[in-house]
Each structure stands twice: as C-alpha cells, then as structure tokens.
C-alpha cells in the first residue's frame with residue numbers, strides 16, 4: 299500500500315511512525331485506519347524491529363476522529379466507523395513488540411484513544427489531553443470508555459469523559475495517563491532513548507512481558523500466574539534467551555541476543 303498519511307523511518311531496531319496530516323491536526327479518517335492496518339502488518343513482518351514509536355507532525359499528536367468525515371454518517375455507518383477504529387487499535391495493542399506513543403501536542407478524542415492503545419505514553423511539556431466527544435453530542439467510539447478507566451481509574455476517567463476538560467502533561471502524569479513528561483523539544487530524542495533501552499533487552503522476554511501482562515489483566519489471578527510460569531520456563535534451556543542472559547551476567551559480559 300502507498301502511505302500518504304503515515305511516514306515510516308527505521309533507526310536501528312526502532313520503527314518510528316509519524317502521523318502526517320497536520321492541516322487537519324492529524325484527524326483520523328478512513329484512509330488513516332487503512333494505512334495503520336497496513337503499517338502494523340508491515341512492521342510486524344520486519345524481524346529486526348524490536349520497538350515501535352508513534353508520534354504526530356505539527357502541533358497535534360491527533361486532534362480526534364475526523365469530524366468532517368463523521369458528520370453525515372447515519373447510525374449504521376457510525377457503528378461501522380467505530381468498529382473500523384476499534385479493530386485497528388486492537389491490532390496495534392496486540393502487536394508482539396512494544397509500542398510507545400510520543401505525544402507532541404493535542405491528543406484528543408480518537409487521538410487519546412490511539413495513545414491509550416499503545417503500551418505507554420511519553421509526553422512533551424506542551425501536550426494536551428482530553429475526551430471532548432460530549433461537546434459534539436457523542437461518546438468515544440474507539441474504546442476510550444474501556445481503556446481510560448483501566449489506565450487511570452474510574453473517577454478520573456468519568457471526570458475526563460463527562461467534563462471534556464483538556465488537561466496538560468503534568469496533570470496527565472499525575473493521574474497515570476502518561477508515564478513521563480519531557481521538555482517539548484526533547485520529546486523525540488527522549489522517547490527514542492527509552493525505545494533504544496528496551497530494544498537492548500532480551501527481545502523474546504520483552505515480547506513475553508507484553509503478552510503475559512496484557513493477557514493477565516483479562517484473566518483470573520491464578521490462571522495468569524500459571525501463564526507466567528509457562529512463559530518463564532519457555533526462556534530456559536540450551537541456546538535460549540534466558541541462558542544467554544544469565545551466562546553473560548555470570549561472565550560479566552554484555553549479552554548478545
């Protein structure tokens with residue numbers, strides 16, 4: 299597929315995807331979702347890539363679903379547009395490698411929902427966050443009602459969803475919506491450093507951490523612990539990643555994965 303909205307750069311083991319439709323503040327339209335589906339497949343098929351970073355061009359990360367595209371939809375079309383975005387964000391969340399959002403500006407509505415489908419979020423000091431759908435007589439359509447309370451707790455989620463208040467990066471950090479705030483101009487460098495750090499760890503272990511932790515959230519505690527034991531065990535044995543890492547430690551060497 300030809301990419302018009304998404305730009306892909308690879309830097310060593312990191313894939314940097316930039317959403318580039320700045321005139322519409324990177325608003326999410328059907329084309330975006332089709333491109334993101336193709337990008338997820340493309341990056342998922344690049345064996346050397348260990349971490350994906352998503353950012354936005356210009357003053358927005360993403361200012362929401364494309365209101366101009368949504369305005370004339372009927373109820374069935376609205377549901378279909380919601381499912382399209384939900385499926386894309388779920389595929390993103392299910393990528394084996396970690397996905398980090400580098401939030402450079404407005405992350406509103408569908409933009410915050412995209413950021414929440416990433417594994418964690420780093421924000422520039424000027425980033426702004428909100429779920430302003432109620433201003434438009436809407437509710438979130440890309441699983442924002444489901445992911446936001448899981449990330450920040452019920453009351454902070456309902457506050458943001460019901461008031462449509464826009465909050466800044468420090469408040470987002472306080473409620474756990476983002477994990478780190480950087481100086482605005484250092485956002486990408488800092489995020490790439492974090493991505494590089496993760497890329498230097500045991501790659502199978504990193505993927506298993508994502509899979510086991512995410513799956514565990516939807517499981518009974520004891521079943522989740524059993525899954526952990528199985529995956530823990532899968533890293534042991536001759537030539538396996540655990541052996542490489544532990545031997546390197548004992549030999550006071552850097553592991554070569």
Ligand code: DAK
Pocket residue numbers: 321322323325361362363364365366375376377378379380381383404406407408409430431433434436437438439440
């Ligand atoms: N969609 C389309 N265009 C947008 C946009 C959006 N979400 N946000 C901004 N733009 C466009 C503006 O129309 C403007 O276009 P021109 O007039 O230049 O042609 C251009 O981007 C620059 O925006 P502004 O001139 O407004 O820039 P400002 O700096 O003055 O203001 C702002 C920035 C982010 C505060 C403002 O643009 C704003 O309030 N934007 C709307 C934010 C918003 O309400 N976002 C949530 C969208 S609703 C569902 C599926 C999904 C969803 C819901 C239901 N189902 C199917 C059930 C999700 C909904 C949303 O995400």
